[in-house]
Amino acid sequence: MSDALAQQITSLAERARAASLTLATVSTADKNAALERLADLLSQNIDDLLEANAKDLADAETNGQTPAQIDRLTLTDSRMDKLAASVRQVAELPDPVGELIEETTRPNGLVLQRVRVPIGVIGIVYESRPNVTIDCAVLCLKSGNAAILRGGKECFHTNTALAALITQALSDSGLPADAVQLIPTTDRVALNTLLKLDTLVHCIIPRGGESLIRFVAQNSTIPVIKHYQGVCFVYADRAADLTMAENIIVNAKTSRPGVCNAAEQLLVHRDIAGTFLPEAGRALKSKHVELRCDAASAAILAAADIPHVAAIEKDYTAEFLAPILAIRIVDDLDAAITTINRDSSGHSETIITGDDAAAKKFQLSVDSAAVLWNASTRFNDGFEFGLGAEIGISTDRLHARGPMGLRELCSYKWLVMGTGQVRD
Amino acid sequence: MSDALAQQITSLAERARAASLTLATVSTADKNAALERLADLLSQNIDDLLEANAKDLADAETNGQTPAQIDRLTLTDSRMDKLAASVRQVAELPDPVGELIEETTRPNGLVLQRVRVPIGVIGIVYESRPNVTIDCAVLCLKSGNAAILRGGKECFHTNTALAALITQALSDSGLPADAVQLIPTTDRVALNTLLKLDTLVHCIIPRGGESLIRFVAQNSTIPVIKHYQGVCFVYADRAADLTMAENIIVNAKTSRPGVCNAAEQLLVHRDIAGTFLPEAGRALKSKHVELRCDAASAAILAAADIPHVAAIEKDYTAEFLAPILAIRIVDDLDAAITTINRDSSGHSETIITGDDAAAKKFQLSVDSAAVLWNASTRFNDGFEFGLGAEIGISTDRLHARGPMGLRELCSYKWLVMGTGQVRD
Numbered sequence: 028m029s030d031a032l033a034q035q036i037t038s039l040a041e042r043a044r045a046a047s048l049t050l051a052t053v054s055t056a057d058k059n060a061a062l063e064r065l066a067d068l069l070s071q072n073i074d075d076l077l078e079a080n081a082k083d084l085a086d087a088e089t090n091g092q093t094p095a096q097i098d099r100l101t102l103t104d105s106r107m108d109k110l111a112a113s114v115r116q117v118a119e120l121p122d123p124v125g126e127l128i129e130e131t132t133r134p135n136g137l138v139l140q141r142v143r144v145p146i147g148v149i150g151i152v153y154e155s156r157p158n159v160t161i162d163c164a165v166l167c168l169k170s171g172n173a174a175i176l177r178g179g180k181e182c183f184h185t186n187t188a189l190a191a192l193i194t195q196a197l198s199d200s201g202l203p204a205d206a207v208q209l210i211p212t213t214d215r216v217a218l219n220t221l222l223k224l225d226t227l228v229h230c231i232i233p234r235g236g237e238s239l240i241r242f243v244a245q246n247s248t249i250p251v252i253k254h255y256q257g258v259c260f261v262y263a264d265r266a267a268d269l270t271m272a273e274n275i276i277v278n279a280k281t282s283r284p285g286v287c288n289a290a291e292q293l294l295v296h297r298d299i300a301g302t303f304l305p306e307a308g309r310a311l312k313s314k315h316v317e318l319r320c321d322a323a324s325a326a327i328l329a330a331a332d333i334p335h336v337a338a339i340e341k342d343y344t345a346e347f348l349a350p351i352l353a354i355r356i357v358d359d360l361d362a363a364i365t366t367i368n369r370d371s372s373g374h375s376e377t378i379i380t381g382d383d384a385a386a387k388k389f390q391l392s393v394d395s396a397a398v399l400w401n402a403s404t405r406f407n408d409g410f411e412f413g414l415g416a417e418i419g420i421s422t423d424r425l426h427a428r429g430p431m432g433l434r435e436l437c438s439y440k441w442l443v444m445g446t447g448q449v450r451d
Numbered sequence: 452m453s454d455a456l457a458q459q460i461t462s463l464a465e466r467a468r469a470a471s472l473t474l475a476t477v478s479t480a481d482k483n484a485a486l487e488r489l490a491d492l493l494s495q496n497i498d499d500l501l502e503a504n505a506k507d508l509a510d511a512e513t514n515g516q517t518p519a520q521i522d523r524l525t526l527t528d529s530r531m532d533k534l535a536a537s538v539r540q541v542a543e544l545p546d547p548v549g550e551l552i553e554e555t556t557r558p559n560g561l562v563l564q565r566v567r568v569p570i571g572v573i574g575i576v577y578e579s580r581p582n583v584t585i586d587c588a589v590l591c592l593k594s595g596n597a598a599i600l601r602g603g604k605e606c607f608h609t610n611t612a613l614a615a616l617i618t619q620a621l622s623d624s625g626l627p628a629d630a631v632q633l634i635p636t637t638d639r640v641a642l643n644t645l646l647k648l649d650t651l652v653h654c655i656i657p658r659g660g661e662s663l664i665r666f667v668a669q670n671s672t673i674p675v676i677k678h679y680q681g682v683c684f685v686y687a688d689r690a691a692d693l694t695m696a697e698n699i700i701v702n703a704k705t706s707r708p709g710v711c712n713a714a715e716q717l718l719v720h721r722d723i724a725g726t727f728l729p730e731a732g733r734a735l736k737s738k739h740v741e742l743r744c745d746a747a748s749a750a751i752l753a754a755a756d757i758p759h760v761a762a763i764e765k766d767y768t769a770e771f772l773a774p775i776l777a778i779r780i781v782d783d784l785d786a787a788i789t790t791i792n793r794d795s796s797g798h799s800e801t802i803i804t805g806d807d808a809a810a811k812k813f814q815l816s817v818d819s820a821a822v823l824w825n826a827s828t829r830f831n832d833g834f835e836f837g838l839g840a841e842i843g844i845s846t847d848r849l850h851a852r853g854p855m856g857l858r859e860l861c862s863y864k865w866l867v868m869g870t871g872q873v874r875d
Contacts, residue, residue, distance in 0.1 A: 268871070443831075
């Protein structure tokens with residue numbers, strides 16, 4: 028049984044690899060036609076998709092999933108409209124494949140070009156939300172990559188129905204139907220098999236909770252690009268504009284607490300803490316944020332009668348994904364940098380300051396994917412950065428760091444044009 | 452015992468991580484001063500280094516290593532001069548750290564910069580040649596990365612002596628001495644511990660034989676950039692200049708048969724095989740190359756009285772690293788492309804043709820790190836590509852493909868400059 032399943036997954040990956048070689052040479056127009064066709068099919072098959080989704084929702088209730096989990100799983104007419112629109116938006120983005128990255132002529136006359144090409148076959152391992160199936164499929168397709176999708180069991184019926192439409196869109200447009208394939212089971216044997224197929228699959232992108240990402244990173248022999256947690260810091264420097272600092276911490280903490288670029292940690296320079304913290308604390312409390320404080324910040328909030336609790340050690344490295352903020356006071360800029368490089372997850376950190384030299388030192392020394400100055404951490408995002416779309420925000424340092432758009436879903440190759448050159 | 456060793460390696464990696472944060476902010480002048488100091492120390496300590504090397508050479512003879520293996524291990528006065536000179540050359544290369552890759556201003560006024568930064572801590576796992584210890588240390592140092600070096604047991608005494616000079620050069624120049632550390636044992640427990648330290652070490656580069664690279668790729672939870680084998684193809688197209696094709700296959704096969712960009716496989720278009728193969732065959736035989744042929748090419752060589760043998764299936768995917776060439780005849784360009792994408796290792800392939808359309812199709816469709824046209828595969832090399840130096844030639848598709856120079860030893864980060872922007 029499990030041997031047969033492993034063989035089935037291997038065969039699926041072999042077909043993906045073959046499709047990837049064709050897809051790498053397909054024109055932008057042909058890829059866009061397939062995307063437009065998919066958008067049409069999504070609109071035309073809403074009833075079937077909602078029916079499949081209803082099965083997943085019934086299972087979810089039986090299995091006692093939380094209302095928040097069920098909401099993430101739910102397709103509606105308006106969500107389907109948005110999904111179709113997002114597919115058309117990707118069709119309108121520039122095609123990264125074939126872009127000339129650099130060109131040089133060597134002293135021996137060889138002309139060298141480094142050109143962007145698809146990575147090849149990308150495996151995406153994800154949980155719950157059905158829109159991820161479409162998002163990942165269209166981003167891989169536009170960037171010329173074959174995709175192997177392994178969704179979660181909560182969403183199995185919906186994913187299967189969506190994958191059938193993707194296959195149809197590919198076939199209708201004359202592209203290889205194997206260019207996007209959903210693994211037709213959520214059996215762990217299938218996932219484990221996939222993660223070892225390093226001669227056929229070139230990259231694995233896990234999207235989901237920490238335990239999923241950890242499992243994939245530890246079991247894959249294929250290179251993995253992790254989209255890990257965001258323990259993001261806001262640092263209010265001595266030279267901060269206090270109103271700006273208050274606006275930014277409130278925005279970074281409360282505009283969407285459940286996402287990876289939300290702030291979880293506030294550091295305040297000792298010299299401004301007495302004036303800044305009461306104001307900022309009141310603003311945060313008006314948004315129902317729990318404040319978990321070190322002794323020094325607790326004393327200031329207590330004197331101002333602002334509710335707070337004492338932080339424990341693990342709060343200082345926590346990704347709360349909730350209306351909770353850990354607060355510490357630091358002696359100076361260097362202490363802020365040291366604290367961040369030790370306790371953050373390297374995702375997004377911001378300094379609020381009017382002091383150019385302090386900002387530059389912070390941006391040079393903080394070792395994170397995005398280091399901001401006088402702006403909310405919430406801007407670390409593919410759309411906000413102008414990439415047009417994103418498959419996630421990489422917390423790795425190789426290949427892609429921060430938002431991964433279409434270009435980051437590409438590799439490159441070297442083209443060398445000669446006139447018979449041989450090497451000495 | 453092995454717990455103590457694991458703790459020792461973890462502690463070494465923690466020191467490397469701390470050093471990497473300092474090194475990332477060090478000026479180009481300070482890094483270059485350390486490199487110049489190292490070059491001086493290498494020249495001043497030749498006697499001590501040769502003494503350490505003599506111990507490794509004595510062990511090598513006791514252990515019955517081959518003359519070729521012993522030669523690779525051997526330091527001489529002239530090799531030491533070359534090594535010191537190569538260190539000075541790296542000092543003269545431009546510093547990739549801090550380079551502005553792109554800059555944009557968003558509609559909301561945010562200024563975005565993507566700037567090159569070191570990866571962080573790089574682990575390099577390698578075998579035999581002592582020059583690798585110096586090469587890797589200086590390339591990591593120049594690109595602002597801390598390096599953890601794990602050399603082979605054949606070279607342990609020499610590596611230890613070289614590492615002591617690196618440490619001294621760092622200390623003498625005011626850089627963190629922990630920026631380059633040699634793992635002080637070749638015990639596999641130490642290597643296995645290193646490969647799991649994914650919160651401290653950001654990239655592993657294995658350099659060596661296939662079994663070493665496979666071991667590292669399968670056991671590492673840290674991202675690995677593989678420098679794998681080169682099963683490189685030369686394709687003589689119907690429209691090839693036959694003299695050029697002959698020169699290129701002779702150069703690609705015989706100029707240095709033991710390296711990864713040497714040709715192992717020759718494909719010949721059916722229409723030119725009758726005229727090309729006897730000429731090329733004679734030229735290759737004059738260089739003592741064994742020709743392993745398919746039936747069609749064997750018949751042509753037999754008719755021309757040129758010695759050859761019948762190929763077996765595995766010859767067609769073999770990396771011989773020796774004066775052996777597998778030869779096949781193909782029906783057309785498409786067959787050449789299909790054969791290469793199935794049987795090559797994706798390293799370096801070249802087409803010899805006067806037909807621009809055929810060349811362009813070959814370069815578009817062949818899925819390899821370097822795809823050449825009328826040039827020898829031997830040019831796929833960091834120096835030949837103008838990168839100034841290389842730590843190896845990546846056969847992976849993520850982060851770096853083909854030669855890895857100083858830029859490819861870097862990541863990037865996003866700097867965002869605002870005036871108080873918050874997100875809607």
